[in-house]
Amino acid sequence: MITFFEASLDSISVHHVGNQSQNEMYSLSEHPLELKDELIPRLLMQYFLTPFEKSNEVYHLMHNSGDANLNEIYHFATQAFEDKSKFHDSSEKIAKQLYSISNHPKIKSGELYVAYFSQVQIEGELLDAIGIFKSETKETYLKVFPDKGGFSMDYEENAININKLDKGCLIFNVEKENGYKVAVVDKTNGNQDTAIYWKDDFLQLKIRNDNFNQTNNTLSIYKNFVTQKLDDEFELSKADKIDLLNRSMKYFKEKETFDMDEFAGEVIGNPEAIESFKNYKQQYVEEFEMPIHDSFEISTNAVKKQAKDYKTVLKLDKNFHIYIHGDKELIQRGVDEDKGMNFYKVYFKEEH
Template sequence: MLNFENTKLRRMVVHQVGNRGKMEGVKYSKTAHTIKDDYVRDLLMMYFTKPFDGNIMYQFRHDADLNLNEVYTYVRKIFEDHNDLYDQSVNIANHLYEKSNHPKIKKGELYIVEFAGCQVDDEICNAVGIFKSENKDKFLKVYQKDDDFEIDFEDGINIHKLDKGCIIFDTERETGCKVVTVDKLNPTGEAAFWKDEFLHLQPIPDDYYLTRNYMEIVKEFSKLHFNPENDVEEFTKDRREQIDFNSKAARYFEEKENFDLDDFASEVIGEPEVVEEFKAFKEGFEDDFKVPELAQSFSLNEDAKKEVSKKFRSVLKLDRNFHLYVHGGSELLEKGYDEKRKMNYYKIFFNEEN
């Protein structure tokens, strides 16, 4: 949980970082700034902190030695000596420039910000924010001139649209700090450089992370194992089996306080060969998404359950005319084929209509 209600913006440095592939270079400011205007400071706080919900926490990593992670090292020096903010901001800007090689990465302003009094779960700590604005919006400006009104426009930054950013909290330094990050423009693809190449982060495998990932794995496994869009000659499972599986899985996550892989396999999957198929799918998911091996037992997180549970609804899409949302009770569905109309049909049994 993050809370910035009592957080103070101490100082900040602004540089401009271009695309290295286009040889746009870096333009440095001359010093760190203290924002004295309360209204401007409040707007900056909104711009810098509002995009972060804190559900997924990350930590810095390095394959050989954590101290070789550049951003981790620069930020740690700021935590150790606040007077080092400007010098380390230059190092951070240079490091970002070295990683900005993809042709779609845009030139933009880089903000390195000192925060005090951030709440992370039950801890109050200081933090360093690294943010980048790449896009400008056009804003209309209406003003009075003599006895008339004039309309003009200006280019500016939309405080509700942070392009890229991260906040590094001064806690758990020895394991890489706690970090939240956002990339609204390019959460995947070419700009994964922000999280993977520039920051070099890995998720902290807490209960939220584990709950969300297991629910995603189950959802994707259901699609693969039952896939009704597969070739007819290869696909022989009745769609009702998938509905039953999804209903059991949803009920398991909804009712249980703790997840245990063997318990889930026994209660939801059942068949030994399908259990092995599921475990192999889980390992493939970890490899494909470079996820560290997921723990096999943990406490289920309520926030993650609420976010993902909607995806377990089974939907029967019948041509372009009907979508049937099935929450359970597949035994009350009967599928058939009408020889006269030459069409498939579903017969639905129910007690009352609401």
């Protein structure tokens, strides 16, 4: 968890980064931004740091060679952490690095802010942090003000909404040997063409394989297994699939520790399906090179995150939605041959 009640903004440099494929250039400022007004730093803190309050994933700066020292952002951050007088120089190098990989035609140009913070808390530690933020989306704002006994209206174009950070990361000055602790924000709006350039091409991040990630990945793998893989090997109704998902979520909400054999026995049950799930999980581990242990402490934050994506709704044509939360034996599927239609029979004691 990240908080910034005690944080301060020590320095910030602003640059502009264009898109190479659009023949746009970059523009570097000669010195850090002067923060004369006390309100501006508070607004900037809100703009930059608020989106990280709900961030649970922790990453490391890495390189495909396995040597973090070859990661450019890691090198520039280290330079600034070790000598704050070199912060602005590091910010210029960071801007040039972002420009060097901004070559997809759909990547938007925008301002790049590189900030140095003190006393930002992550996982209970107060640390220095370097923030890298990019604003791509501009908006128009209306201003209403008193004028000659009434009111007048004006507007300002190409302004920044401080409640909408497009892209950002915080690099914390801890665990240098692992590539630092890093938190990231990327509002890609589902644009897969540009989704990888911030995390993968620019920052070159690798997610930390902690309990949050272990829990999150196991639930994701199981959900994909039930919704996509089981149809290839078994005949299951949608109600059966929803029941399997409900049972898995119940397991993760009630248990403190995940155990693969226990989970398989209590939730899946069928020996053939259990073997299929274990093989499916192993394929994921090998493909993404992300080990998932057979036993780990369950992260409640990861369970809450996944619960939003676990669908328990049975949609019947455009007429009915049945929400299944409990015993699937109380809902039975059949066929009405006279009408040539399927039906569900639902048993209940009380109507609310």
